[in-house]
Amino acid sequence: MSGEPGDTMRERADESSRVLWLLLNADRWLVTALLSAILFCSIVVVGLLVSEPGFRAGDPIETLYQALITSTVTGVTLVLTLSQLVLSQELGSAGDQRERMRGALSFRRDVADAVDTAVSPAEPSAFLRALVGATRDRAEAIDGALTDLEPDARNRVTSYLDAVIENADGVIEQLDGATFGEFDVVRAALNYNYSWKLYEGRSIRETDDIDLPEAAVAELESLLDLLELFGSAREHFKTLYFQWELSNLSRTLLYTAVPALAVAVSSLLFLDPSAIDGATAGVPHALVLVAATTTVSLVPFTILLAYVLRIVTVTKRTLSIGPFILRETDRSGDISERT
Template structure:
């Protein structure tokens, strides 16, 4: 993280801090390839699972066709189909059972005695009261609008602080000139970042990834650290009203952190429940296909070839890909959950190296 802002230039001075603070989006902070982040986070999970299934089919057919002897020849001499799909059936049943267990663990967090539920309610209402005190009105109940209200509060206080300090920037005092430049740069970063995220939150519906993905692009942790540095370095140069605005900005940023984490946690539970349901749906046709391959298909079931590829190879490859569809769904969803968890490990003004 950047060091103290002072009048002397240093590797950790204003130039380094400005470049760090302008990296607001998660892609910029993570320094990841755009296509990679799109695949891990933004892409529709069903599309990712479909692409993985297609990749399995293509790889299977290519390997079975190019290796010697070919699959068609091996089927005539032995029974690899029964061995392959008998094992697949066992894997499907075991995987579906595991998914049910995961779903039960998620639902367990929602169960508990009356006292625990009352404590959860009290904690939730306490946070909403804090947000109401900050914004001056009851906070919204929609997750996207709730985060938007906190960003609006942060934007309003950042603008008010900047305008107040600017009014005194024409004075000849060098210290106040330095305060104005520091506050102006910081407030511009807060307003620009918040406005961009608010535009993406507008109309976003919870259940999709849009709300969480937009919230990830507000880099509140760095901004909290910057507020602390401004208060430490320029606190004496600020008026009482300006210190109050700075405190209000700090409160808005500090409330955004747990609010985003709460929305992220709810999304995790939502996604894992969807994953459990989809895998159970996919397990039924996967079992049917695998069972049919074990009992029906042999070397003579699909004679002939197309473009030099034996029909039996295409059928076995397609059936194998369909049988692995539950696993493809699991991979697609868990990739997003794990990537999101890694990018949001720290809460507050802590910046992990992998998040920079």
């Protein structure tokens, strides 16, 4: 179908598979280790490339560790501020909490009615799976109700329905067994391209050249309602995931700040690289020691970078809600041809 963007996040991404895996799918501790390794190797390589390898007592070594101590203390302070910001969103008066409860219950009732169940699932993965599965069922119902359509119109509608069914099957499989708090649920939700499906479904409904049977129109309306509910649910679970990740980030940074601070303080007080002799494979031991202590002292920063990389990547790919496609697609002539 002309101008149709890819369904999965990988198909819509400009980055390579490896870069996307690093940004989103890789364990954050693995990303932290990789960034730390790059930092350590960079310091060693630069140290080996200088014309006169060696260290001078005093500056710049003392200045380096003083800066690391200051940055660690500042970072911990910022983390505490961030934690208070996340926590403040959960605080409120009894009236505010009651309104939140009413909104959540109302949304769950709407979803339960839309998916034809008495009570909507409690777990995020099961909740999204029920919504996606319902869109698949509606697409199959529309396909079964199609009669007496022109070949071009039928091809367009069936192409749309096939895309909905195929994408839904893949996302349902990804959501099976996914646990909230890990990235699996959000990744599966990102792989369901509901924005294009909502746009294309509304375009089919409003196109004069496509005269759908009454039963198919009713099922299409139901499908569009489900897609709108999925968009709201995805944004809600994305927000909860961000709060979860920021809480984990705050706790992890506080845990690692103490050893990082201890290494920086100990190095400032007791380390004298100029007094360390010897080398292994042409690499001075003093250079390795300085690179290692600097890397350990910067672990809180590399952890922060690893987490923020994923958060900002997800944010970039979910900036819009509803039938907006923030990517370049070939849709020239669509409006004039379809309305």
